[in-house]
Amino acid sequence: xxxxxxxxxxxxxxxxxxxxxxxxxxxxxxxxxxxxxxxxxxxxxxxxxxxxxxxxxxxxxxxxxxxxxxxxxxxxxxxxxxxxxxxxxxxxx
Amino acid sequence: xxxxxxxxxxxxxxxxxxxxxxxxxxxxxxxxxxxxxxxxxxxxxxxxxxxxxxxxxxxxxxxxxxxxxxxxxxxxxxxxxxxxxxxxxxxxxxxxxxxxxxxxxxxxxxxxxxxxxxxxxxxxxxxxxxxxxxxxxxxxxxxxxxxxxxxxxxxxxxxxxxxxxxxxxxxxxxxxxxxxxxxxxxxxxxxxxxxxxxxxxxxxxxxxxxxxxxxxxxxx
Numbered sequence: 001x002x003x004x005x006x007x008x009x010x011x012x013x014x015x016x017x018x019x020x021x022x023x024x025x026x027x028x029x030x031x032x033x034x035x036x037x038x039x040x041x042x043x044x045x046x047x048x049x050x051x052x053x054x055x056x057x058x059x060x061x062x063x064x065x066x067x068x069x070x071x072x073x074x075x076x077x078x079x080x081x082x083x084x085x086x087x088x089x090x091x092x093x
Numbered sequence: 094x095x096x097x098x099x100x101x102x103x104x105x106x107x108x109x110x111x112x113x114x115x116x117x118x119x120x121x122x123x124x125x126x127x128x129x130x131x132x133x134x135x136x137x138x139x140x141x142x143x144x145x146x147x148x149x150x151x152x153x154x155x156x157x158x159x160x161x162x163x164x165x166x167x168x169x170x171x172x173x174x175x176x177x178x179x180x181x182x183x184x185x186x187x188x189x190x191x192x193x194x195x196x197x198x199x200x201x202x203x204x205x206x207x208x209x210x211x212x213x214x215x216x217x218x219x220x221x222x223x224x225x226x227x228x229x230x231x232x233x234x235x236x237x238x239x240x241x242x243x244x245x246x247x248x249x250x251x252x253x254x255x256x257x258x259x260x261x262x263x264x265x266x267x268x269x270x271x272x273x274x275x276x277x278x279x280x281x282x283x284x285x286x287x288x289x290x291x292x293x294x295x296x297x298x299x300x301x302x303x304x305x306x307x308x309x310x311x312x313x
Contacts, residue, residue, distance in 0.1 A: 060293065062238070063238075064258045068259055081136075085164060091128060
């Protein structure tokens with residue numbers, strides 16, 4: 001007898017909340033292997049408790065990422081460094 | 094502990110991607126080339142080293158002094174720089190060592206064990222923020238609040254956030270600079286993110302976002 005295919009047969013098992021939260025940062029960093037990544041994704045998209053945690057985690061990562069762009073150092077820093085280097089024999093650009 | 098891979102995605106900085114690998118071959122060559130190599134390989138990281146120095150010192154004047162000292166030491170020991178290795182991490186290490194010698198008490202590390210990470214991670218974080226509040230936070234310019242929150246982190250956490258999150262060093266390189274195990278880098282980073290979340294929630298409360306949300310929910 002042909003049984004109907006189980007549509008969830010290839011899905012990873014549903015994680016519990018504690019495991020999902022423990023793996024949350026690695027998930028958001030995309031540092032998990034494919035199966036774990038998908039398992040956490042499935043959990044946080046379906047779990048009303050964990051979803052805001054994931055959203056808030058991503059919000060923090062996005063906010064920090066906005067600070068990444070290096071600001072150019074003040075001219076006084078470069079001038080000071082070059083002055084000290086030249087006193088030590090550096091004559092480069 | 095199930096947390097396994099001590100590596101993190103590495104997103105090379107644009108300047109890193111553009112580094113000419115040939116440059117690393119002339120580090121120990123003749124004096125003019127030595128100077129050119131120092132310029133091309135070491136001085137190109139001046140903005141990053143300045144930023145790291147600011148993070149260490151939390152003081153502009155001390156940061157400028159530290160940057161100068163870092164480059165002076167780097168120039169004096171340029172022959173010991175291994176061609177092909179990560180110059181930025183090397184400079185960060187010099188800066189950190191110089192700072193620790195200058196202010197050892199300020200440079201104390203915060204011990205955080207992996208067990209602590211697990212306990213924190215399993216703890217039910219009191220989010221207390223509705224989707225509406227999260228939306229408001231994501232719409233707001235959080236840079237000043239995050240900048241302030243990072244500046245307020247304990248030294249050991251701030252260093253990790255600076256190196257891994259802001260300077261985008263891989264865990265392994267950050268671990269080398271900080272002279273701590275890779276797992277400790279990871280645990281401190283996660284703990285620091287939790288602290289940043291708490292700071293951001295406090296910021297939201299101060300800004301009235303958390304208090305305002307239930308009223309709006311009641312109205313709707």
